[in-house]
Amino acid sequence: MITNNDIMKKLRVALKLRDTDIVEILKLADFEISKTELSAFFRREEHENYMPCGDQILRRFLDGLIIRNRGQQ
Numbered sequence: 001m002i003t004n005n006d007i008m009k010k011l012r013v014a015l016k017l018r019d020t021d022i023v024e025i026l027k028l029a030d031f032e033i034s035k036t037e038l039s040a041f042f043r044r045e046e047h048e049n050y051m052p053c054g055d056q057i058l059r060r061f062l063d064g065l066i067i068r069n070r071g072q073q
Contacts, residue, residue, distance in 0.1 A: 004053035005041050008061065012042070015065075025064035031057070 012022065019035045026033050040051035067073075 004055065004058040007058060008041055008053050011061075011065075022061065025068055026057075026060055027064070028067040029060040029064035031060040031064070033057075 008022075011017070017025075019038055022038055023033060023035060037051070040049050041053045041057075043050040
């Protein structure tokens with residue numbers, strides 16, 4: 001089963017995004033997150049600092065991508 005974390009990882013690689021890019025994309029969707037919090041999504045599940053990516057964060061990330069690529073509607 002693919003998780004929200006897997007989707008975030010795949011989009012990060014496919015779009016060649018850095019952590020700072022993702023933080024900025026989330027800001028476009030009115031969601032504030034630090035680079036430290038963000039890095040927890042990209043860790044392996046076995047890591048002690050791993051954090052599952054919730055539906056809201058993934059939704060805000062996708063909304064931010066739309067705003068970044070198409071502009072504010």
